[in-house]
Structures are given as C-alpha cells and as structure tokens.
Amino acid sequence: MDDTVQQRIRQNISETPVVLFMKGSPVFPQCGFSAAVVQILSHIGVKFKGVDVLSDPGIRQGIKEFSNWPTIPQLYVKGEFVGGCDIIREMFETGELQQLFEQKGVPVRA
Amino acid sequence: MAMDAAMIERLIKESLPDAQVSIEDLRGDGDHYAAHVVSGAFRGKTRVQQHQMVYQALRGRMGNELHALALQTGAPED
Numbered sequence: 001m002d003d004t005v006q007q008r009i010r011q012n013i014s015e016t017p018v019v020l021f022m023k024g025s026p027v028f029p030q031c032g033f034s035a036a037v038v039q040i041l042s043h044i045g046v047k048f049k050g051v052d053v054l055s056d057p058g059i060r061q062g063i064k065e066f067s068n069w070p071t072i073p074q075l076y077v078k079g080e081f082v083g084g085c086d087i088i089r090e091m092f093e094t095g096e097l098q099q100l101f102e103q104k105g106v107p108v109r110a
Numbered sequence: 111m112a113m114d115a116a117m118i119e120r121l122i123k124e125s126l127p128d129a130q131v132s133i134e135d136l137r138g139d140g141d142h143y144a145a146h147v148v149s150g151a152f153r154g155k156t157r158v159q160q161h162q163m164v165y166q167a168l169r170g171r172m173g174n175e176l177h178a179l180a181l182q183t184g185a186p187e188d
Contacts, residue, residue, distance in 0.1 A: 033178075069158075070165050070173035086181050087157045 005062035013076040017106050018048035021063045022073040026050040033085040034073045040092045041075075045109025046101055078104045113175050114140060118168070125167035126151050136180070144180040153185040160184075 013019050018041070024030030026038050026048070041048050053060035053072050064070055067081045075082045077100065082088065091097035101108050115133040122131050122145070129149040136142040145164070152160045160183040165172045172179060 064173070068162060070170075081158060083158055084161070087161065090157070090182065 002058060002062060005058045006066060009059065009062055009066050012049075012051060013079045016049045017078055017104070018046055018101075019051060019076045020048050020073055021051045021053055021059070021076075023052070023054050025052055030054060031072070033071070036085055037073045037075060037088050040088055040097070044092070044098055044101070046106060077101065077106065113171065115143060118143065118145065118176070118179070121169065121171075122147060122164060122167045126163065130186075136178075141176075142178040143176070144182070146182045148184050148186050150186060152183055157183065 020026075020034075020037060020041065022029060022031070022034035022037065024034060026042075029035035029038055038050070051059065053063065060072070063072070063074055067074055069081065069084060071084050073085055073088075075084075075088055082097075082100065083091070088097060091100065098108055115135055119131045119133055123129055126147070126149040128151070129147050132146045134144045136144055147160075147164055151163065155163070161181050164181055164183060168176065168179075
C-alpha cells in the first residue's frame, strides 16, 4: 500500500467534514452510482467535497484499500466511512442519514 | 466481463452457509445485479460490515468482473 496516498486520503477526510470519493465531479458525475449519492446529499442540503478518483489513479486504488471497500462512490463523514451507494440510499430512505449528519454536527437544510 | 447469478449465489453461500440469497439480473446483461442477502451472521454488525462480509465472499470479484451488485443485507427476523 502506498503510504503517501493513504496519507493524502487521511488528510482529505480529516480536513473536510463531508467528503465523497466519486467518479467525476459533483456537477458532472461520470457514473450513475456517484450521481445518485450526489443527488441525495444535494437533496438534504449537505455541503460536501467531491474527490474525483478518475483524475487520480493512486486515490482510486488507495481509497479501496483504505476502507476495505471495493467500489466507488464512498462517503466519509467526520473522517468515518459511512458507506457506498446502496447504504447511503437505504439510510436516506429510512431517515438515518439525516440523523447521522445531525449527530455529527453537520448542518442539513431544514 | 460478466458473471452469472448462480455463481454469485454459490460464492455467498460458501462463506455464509445459512444465507438466504435472492438475486435479480437488473438489465439481463449478466453484469448489473441486485442481491438481497439475509444471514444470522449479520446480527450485531453494521451495514458496512455486512456488505464487507458479502464482498469478502465474492473474493475480489466485486468491482472487477462484477461491475454492479446493488446489495441489501440483513439478519433474519426472530
């Protein structure tokens, strides 16, 4: 495992409260699964930073090793891995996602 | 590269013998599946851990041969 990549990932998720590792950018997602998570986050009004793994092959591989999770997108809140597309969708539908942001002190649109 | 549904089910059941697995081929292309997996082994685990157990069962195929597997997991209801 590449230590500098792991360090960059750690720095990213500790500096910004909500980080989405995704394919493409929040404005132009390049994959339906990434787009779905962007849509959910936008819908509940959470500010997040998108990290485009397509423009950074080191991060693309490194993030999978970091979380032991084989797919992109991956959502991190306050440094903690919350899940991929299926989990985020399920948590959104049950209201758990909104609760999580509130518990972690991340503002959501009322 | 595609993978057939029976293979996915077999791999999951090898790791989680009690699992009830239902798999749907979403587009009929052998590449986009939805799986619902219920196993007692999921009790007390977070969703992330449950999904990781399924990915583990698929031994590295997820994200490679298997492009899309929408997962829903849970423990059996008592």
